[in-house]
Amino acid sequence: MGASLTVQGLCICAGTSTLVDNLSFSVQPGEVLALIGESGSGKTTTALALMGHARDGCRISGGSVRIGDTDVLALDARAQRALRGRTVAYIAQSAAASFNPSRTIMDQVVEPTVIHGLCKRAEAEAKAVQLFRELALPDPQGIGARYPHQVSGGQLQRLMAAMALIGDPDLVILDEPTTALDVTTQIEVLRAFRRVVRERRATAVYVSHDLAVVAQMADHILVLRNGGMRELNATAQILAAPADDYTKSLLAAARPVVRTSAKAANDDPELLLEVRQLSAGYGPVDAQGRPAKPILENIDLKLYRGQAIGVIGESGSGKTTLARAVAGLLKPSHGCVLFHGRELKPTLQQRERDELRRIQIVFQMADTALNPSQTIERILARPLQFYKGLRGEPLRKRIRELLDLVKLPQTVAGRLPGGLSGGQKQRVNLARALAADPDLILCDEVTSALDTVVGAAVLDLMAELRRELGVSYLFISHDLHTVRAVCDEIVVMQHGKKLAQVARADYDRGPHHPYYELLARSVPELRCGWLDEMDRAATATATIATP
Amino acid sequence: METSTSSAVANAAVPAVPVLQERRGRLLPWLGGFGVSGLLGLAVLVFWLLAALLGPWLLSHGTAAMGTSNVFEPISAAHWLGTDYLGRDMLALIIEGARYTIGVALLATLLASGTGTTLALLAAASGRWTDAVLSRGLDTLTAIPSKMFALIMVAGFGSSVAMLVVTAAIIYVPGAYRMARSLAVNINALDYVTVARTRGEGTLYIMLREILPNILGPMLADLGLRFVYVVLLLASLSFLGLGIQPPAADWGSLVRENIGALAMGGASVIVPALAIASLTIAVNLVIDNLPGRAARERGKL
Amino acid sequence: MNRVILKLLGQRIALALLSLLAVSVVVFSITAVLPGDAAQEQLGQDATPEAVAALRAQMGLNVPAPERYAKWLFGMLKGDPGLSATTQMPVADLVASRLPNSLLLAAVTALFSVPIALTLGIASAVWRGSWFDRIASTSAVAVVSVPEFLVATLAVLVFAVKLRWLPALSFVNDIESLGQLLRAFAMPVLVLCCVIVAQMMRMTRAAVIDQLEAPYIEMVRLKGASPMRMVLAHALPNAVGPIANAVALSLSYLLGGVIIVETIFNYPGIAKLMVDGVSQRDMPLVQTCAMIFCCAYLILVTTADIFGILANPRLRHR
């Protein structure tokens, strides 16, 4: 049974700056509170503080956190350890990173019971298997013996939930548990979480930047911005009648506006990129030229100047691989890529500098794509110097323009990537691609870490560039919403094959490939009760199908 | 209107991150970054550097004349640090040795780490064949005993300080290479290096601008320990007749020559040993506390 | 054993053979280039041209160098390293009388130094930035920076000459009981530990710290685990790869690099044999010793890699 949570005047600092400022709220037992806000607003920081934990470099400087009758912040280290994993459990933002890669899943799932001496190992394992079942994990008996890299991201999220729930905690904290997942997996995980939270009647704090998801899960929503509270209210109330301006803008941006390309309507568009019968894969190549691990198979694609093509598909379907093959990072085993009607050489080394300039790629992982020891200014300056030979004042001017374009403050120029939030890093990545004045940008999940407001701004920027400069995009995403909003055509991929290609005109006209339909159905809608409807529909289909 | 809101949002998005200042070009704040132990190390290091640079000029004795005093004399007013096994003034020898120890060891260490790192970067950045050839080649070098190597250097090129530096450097290249390679290979697999590649950057740029800055921290730490080893190697090489020619001697050789005084607790063996220890500890303290290094490591988090 | 490891082993063995060949060629060329040959070195001051010529003939040095190398190589392929040029004794016998000693010393040293280094390294990683960490790190540097021969001589002066607790020399011939073994080995092991502990400790510390910064450690902490559990059960298994490599590198020093310890404690090990071989320009002996060091090095490094693979399920289950 859940415990009540009361937070009063919580302040968290890092050095001289305040990350969370005087935050107060409370949650009734058995209720779910959502913490929403843009990336970097202090959601994770707050969530961690609820367990009395502050990351390296941060410090809880004031306030109190009470779980039931316990004042968490007043406890000594030992008592806090006794609390964690037992009274409060945490489901981390990235499950993949939060599992120890070298120990089996079962070891890690039952660890809270071992640490707190709750029950015998055998009992704990039985309980874990039971939880696996409840969370709809495949092979509940055997999955515990696997290692983290042997299960998918969505499964890891659920396993993490099992790990959190095994100690029967009074308070569960879920930190963006579905951002890394594609929609079809996301919906399953959401279902599992909700069922478990409801059945166990645990108190929960759900952290997210996705309003639509939150709408399905929470009883109350707390809107955070810059570490301060903007609004706290019942979910239905906030969705229907937000009081705060910021909440309003969040809601407004949550419904993507359609951004068409001016040139798409042209009668005679120039063919920019053509992918013909492309196959590619990883690993050593055998005698027939087939790689040991083939991924892409016979992909055909045409992209006209000024057009944006969306590529969607589940995780691991080969979206990134496609982009890599086009960019010349991966040598195709078969087929070819034509650019401006000329065949592109298969590898980077063989391509000319100007060809390289014209095709830019924005990587999926924003953090790893920025050199941690170069300032943002240097990162942006390099392509300008390299391709255009800019220096001095024109260079600085152009950097300022680029930062403006991606809506970043000038002050970030002097910082290292380590000092930026995930969303900011993603925009720096985009700015770097823009610096080259490319004809084509391969965008790999450029908005996935962004909240709706900033995400919308980035999408606007891309649309503007497309209109004015005729830049084309290959827009990779797992978010059908976004893709539909910005793309002229959508390519659906599964298992490395192109399943379908849908033009904008046909978005709302069916029938489509069943997989496309499934994706479309799985995107959460911004209203309460959507998930319940989906559940009901699923049960209905199941009952119909069974007899 | 829409644009201005988002810009404001973005502006405010990261108020909390401490702004990393550009180097301000002023010495004092930079020194402040060292912390107490770093400053202590820096002080010792500066002391020895000054001793090396100005010592011989300050010293009234000039070169330590032998034969004027008894051997292994204890510390006295005439000989502040006693005398060595030939009755030479230890203070003068230590100060003169500072030039060789600091100069040669530092140079050799830098050369070894520099070469090792460069080769490692080359191996990491240019891929399979270069990597395999370099790695196996340097493995082979490790299997050749250093004494043999030193002997052939003396035989082939005569003995001079330059030769000494080169020999010591070559002996320590494989170690530095191994260390740097394992780091560089990891960095090379990261996306930002790929980004540079897709931009069409050359191998040199990737080595120096993309990979190097990110392995610098661990390589500096490695350099500290390597410096210790080079100082000790000098002593054993001088025994082989390589390098620094008498009457000059580096500290390691001073310890070796005067080891006979150890039983009587003679200053002539303890002082150079202490000198080595203080120098190497100082170097390591300075490296460990380099300003910005801790911050950079946190930034990685 | 699984496929990954077998494949790695196969590759390594092939590469090792190549490396050995390369080493033997290089070592041979070096011995050939070094001024003076075995005959001259043995005669030393007594080297008159005719004496040298006679001795050369006796040592078989009048055969052209490449031919000698080929002969040695063929012998080696059949497992016979040939006769020592200077003593005309079978190299195999010379090596066999010393290699076990070297291995014993290395093993005993490893037995003490590795646990000490790992414990210190892990402890200073756990309490990183604390006084313990600083003192441990600084004294590690201090200890390595004292020349080996000074530590050894000091130890002898204190424990053998002053206190008379331990023998000044390590006579392996007289060892009959474990107690005697420990007494004889105490000082050499102490000195060698001083030399190799620091590096292992530093690398262990770095590797563990690297893991302690990983997000999964934060998760473990949030499960309520104690710092001890965090390090031992979670960080350590992931740091095994780099630690094993550091240990392997340090241990590889224990065979070829212990010349000073062997000299001061008069310990009949293989390092001294090799150095004598170099001084005497005894090609077959030097070659064979170089092969042994090279093998030991390769075995250690490969073992470290295998440890790394075993500890990493991602590699283990490929």
Added chain:
Amino acid sequence: SAHAQTPRRGGRIRVAGATAAATDTLDPAKQSNQTDYSRCNMVYNGLTSLDGSLTPQPALAESFTTKDAKTWVFTLRKGVTFHDGKSLSPADVVFSVMRHKDPATASKAKVLADQIESAKATGANEVTFVLTAPNADLPVILGTSHFQIVKEGTTDFNAGIGTGPYKLKEFKPGIRSLVVRNDAYWKPGKPYLDEIEFVGIGDESARVNALLSGGMDLVGSVNPRSVDRVKGSPGFGIFVTQSGQYSDLVMRKDVGPGANPDFVLGMKHLFDREQMKKTIALDYAVIGNDQPIDPTNRFHFAGLPQRAFDLDKAKFHLQKSGITGKVPMVASPAALYSVEMSLLLQQTAQRAGLELDIKRMPADGYWSNHWLNSHVGFGNVNPRPSADVLLTQFFQSGAAWNESRWKSEKFDQLLLASRAETDLAKRKQMYADMQTMIHQDAGIGIPLFLASIDGHTSKLKGLSPIPLGGLMGYNFAENVWLEA
């Protein structure tokens, strides 16, 4: 004082020599250092042995006679047996001596053996040697280690079968040798000890520490700097042997600055011998006079005026020589104290306006690469059994080791004549003349004759110097005993 006591039988000692290498040998022809000599002396005997004044005494030969110094008759001792029980026969002697002449033996004594034209068994216990030219010193030569007697036909010497005072129990080259008392030894009452363990310890301070920690009873080659420590430790003593060993400055007369006689003279005046004796050898040496016959030798010419340290003369000669610039001077740890001597020389030379550039070379390869090749450099000469051997090997015009390439016909004639001269007074005069010639003309500067220093426990008795080298001229084994 040791002589006053009666030797005691029994006991075991541990002895450390100064070198240990896999090249350790038991082949008399191949002995090359202190440990080899000492080890061979434990298991082998020569026909003669050299006493404290290097006078040959009968050993395996009961007596030896000659009329013309060209034909020598040696009568062998009766009843001597080898360790394996075989008795000593003239054939063994002939084999042991003549094998040195065979190039295949690669003997270090080949040059000395080459003067023996033939050796024949001329009776049941008699061997007759015929020399190529008269040599009054043959019994001395046959008393040196290389001419020790082995069994006829021996090819593998590792068994160490000789007639010596101890039998070999274990021989591990470079590690240790173990010998036990030969109960059938021909010298009555000898040897005294039951067992000797003999090892080599290369490092001097390790050697001394091994002694002081009680691990060793006798150690060779103690550095003068350690003497005070040994003396200061109760229960230990040192044993000094002044001998003819010297390290010399070699200035080649055929090339380089040494070709100028003024340079050579100048350099000889630059030696501050007193200083060297005091700081380098810590007084464990006697001052040399640029000639190789040391005061322990009966032919030493004391009347030769001592050349003194004289800066003015040195300056005068050096200026006259016109040699300027840096003069390279090669030294090495291989030649005892040569680095230290060159350091002192460098200092005094500076005062005389000459820059000496010391090139310290590795001990490895020094003798084959630098010695005899460098224009100005150092050599080292171990004690020789006789003045004749020394002069023949190092100063005769055609000698292979004529270090300075000094050539003098008059000297060569004198040397030949002195060898055949049996009248001691006449011979002495000849040696004096030769010493004077070397002192004045040869390119050799000999500042000091060095002493060998050994350390031992006070319990070890019976040590008395034999100026062939330390450890009783390497022959301590049969002479020492342990006090109860």
